[in-house]
Amino acid sequence: MTDVQGHKAAVVTGASTGIGAATVRALCAAGWTVFAVARRADRLAALAAETGAVALPADVSIDADVARLLDEVTRAGGADTLINIAGGARGTDHIGSAKTEDWEWMFQVNVLGSMKLIRAFLPMLRACGEGTVLNLTSTAALSAYEGGGGYNAAKSAQRALTGALRLEEAEHNVRVIEVVPGLVQTEEFALNRLGGDPDAAAKVYQGVEKPLTGADVADVIRYAVTAPHHVNLDQITVRPVAQPANHKLIRNG
Secondary structure, eight states: OOOTTSOOEEEEESTTSHHHHHHHHHHHHTTOEEEEEESOHHHHHHHHHHHOOEEEEOOTTOHHHHHHHHHHHHHTTOOSEEEEOOOOOOOOOOGGGOOHHHHHHHHIIIIIHHHHHHHHHHHHHHHTSSOEEEEEOOGGGTSOOTTOHHHHHHHHHHHHHHHHHHHHHGGGTOEEEEEEEOOEEOSSHHHHHTTTOHHHHHHHHTTOSSOEEHHHHHHHHHHHHHSOTTOOOOEEEEOOTTOSBTTBOOOOO
16 A cells, blocks of 8 residues: 555546646656556557556446456555546537437546546545545536536536535545636547537637646646645635636637
């Protein structure tokens, strides 16, 4: 088991791109052992070569993959921190024309994926004495918007899961952190949500001066998990200055 008083080790999901990859870079640079988890083995291999992370290809929504992941991390010495970043949005349909498969996917990766990883790793996190779970949700969980029903619902559920977990695990000295980002410009989030249309994806950020980057959010995550363990940053909302609220986004030109 990892010595929480000295060397630190984290499992980071969603590590093949965006905020997840940036978090792997940030923690590796801070001297942590990082188990980088995502479905795309080629991207993980490149990230591992760059950072020294341990690449563990897995689909967090598949029980057998989660069991294998737990076994591999255990055999490698364990971890004291679980960072659930895997997730995403699909579609911008109004609820009256919602696509069932899009909603099912969003709940699988954002909610059930987080639950399955937490359920699997909680015994390890409790046993280490000072465990941490960090879930990345979204400001989509804070207020609904037209065309966002599925993502609003999935991230709201993930946020509720996080709150319940915090209450349940405090007696085991497991701290539970929620990072709640607003507009973050990454290479794939908007592209995946909008069906792979690069022009539509570019319009999401058009005219926005300095949207958040994956590295910005990763820096917040790094700070939250490296703070002294008795310090629990329960909920951290982070937005670009150009987005003072979900419904207000300043665009130039």
